[in-house]
Amino acid sequence: MRIDIGMQKGGVGKTTTTINLAGALNDAGNDVLIVDADPQGGATLKTGHRDQYRTAEYALYDVLSEMGQLSLDDLNELISTGDEFDIAPSHLRNFRLEKHLYSEARGVEALKLALDRGDVDSTYDYVLIDSPPNLGPLADGALLAAENVIFPSHANTIAKDSLEILFDEIDTLEDKFDDVNISTVAAVLNEVGRDGVSAEMKEWFEGTFGEEYVFEIPDWAAVEHAIEYRTSVFAYDPDDAGYAWDADKVEELCDRYGALAAHVEGLSDD
Ligand SMILES: Nc1ncnc2c1ncn2[C@@H]1O[C@H](COP(=O)(O)OP(=O)(O)OP(=O)(O)O)[C@@H](O)[C@H]1O
Ligand SMILES: [Mg+2]
Structure with missing residues (x-):
């Protein structure tokens, strides 16, 4: 199953959700690939692949643009293996991809073709695509490639x-491409404060998505400490990181992301 973690608004928790859902799915016994489709490389940098981001010989740019040695057949050339999950990292050069894909007739479909030809679905149980904070061809391409989307969001009225x-963008894509049907997997209300979500926002989210599709993740430093430790909350060792007091919060966070992973597994069984 492929899932896009998408939201054009910046800083709402796309990358954090991608890494921790990947950790949760791995913890449940699945093989997981993260595809970092954001030229800013949040998931790549936060999982410790800084050198790849800056200096790797090949980038997603090369695979999707087919301008050099690589083609749409070669996504696997990019993949780095890891303890919790593998990653097809981002690269500085991918900033050029947005412009390139705009000018190509089938640019928006390139990521889907690369994932199909790389046969990622037979290697991995789950492919999570960390999307950039805009509505450009990479974000559209991630929606098309996955046809499943998780919406991370802050629980405020801007959301x-x-x-x-x-939703409008998704409708436009579904109208434009035959046989494309993009399903909502979940909404993640991220960085929920001490007082919880306002009753009105909770009602709106649950009314829009259905109660069992809405997940809340608290605003806790432990989330950021795990990222600093270069893992999901599942592989994070608070003692080793020097934040022993995170232990209880980590347990709770594992429960929350574990529930999201169980929900995802339930949908992929259908
Ligand atoms: N539940 C949380 N508790 C505390 N801090 C969080 C939580 N979720 C995310 N953050 C922090 O908020 C910031 C933004 O999160 P993140 O990078 O995941 O958002 P994003 O949507 O991927 O951003 P961008 O749009 O720039 O790609 C990061 O510094 C992250 O560590
Ligand atoms: Mg991000």
Whole structure:
């Protein structure tokens, strides 16, 4: 199953959700690939692949643009293996991809073709695509490639507008491409504060997505400490990291992301 973690609004927790859902799915016994489709390389840098991001010989740019040695057949050339999950990292050069894909007739379909030809679905149980914070061809390409989407969002009133813009984009893609049907996997309300989500926002999210499709992740430093440790919360060792007091929070976070992973597994069994 492929899932796009998408939201054009910046800083709402796309990368954090991608890494921790990958950790949770791995913890449940699955093989997981993260595809970092964001030229800013959040998932790549936060999982410790800084050198690859800056200096790797090949980039997603080369695979999707087919301008050099690589072609759409070669996505596997990019993949780095890891303890929790593998990653097809981003690269500085991918900033050029947006412009390139805009000018290509089938640019938006390139990522889907590369994932199909790389046969990722037979190697991995789950492929999670960390999307860039815009509505350009890479973000559209991630929606098309996965046809499943998780919406990370802050639980504020701006979120409604952001989601409506994204729903419109999804409708446009479904109209434009035959046989494309993009399903909602879940909404993740991220960085929920101490007082929880306002009753009104909770009602709106649950009314829009259905109660069992809405997941809340608290605003806790432990989330950031795990990222600093270059793992999901599942492989994070608070003692080793020097934040022994994170232990209880980590347990709770594993439960929350574990519930999201169980929900995802439930949908992929259908
Ligand atoms: N639940 C959380 N608790 C505390 N901090 C969090 C939480 N989720 C995310 N953050 C922090 O918020 C910031 C933004 O998160 P993240 O990078 O995941 O968002 P993003 O949507 O991927 O951003 P961008 O749009 O720039 O790609 C990061 O510094 C991250 O560590
Ligand atoms: Mg990000």
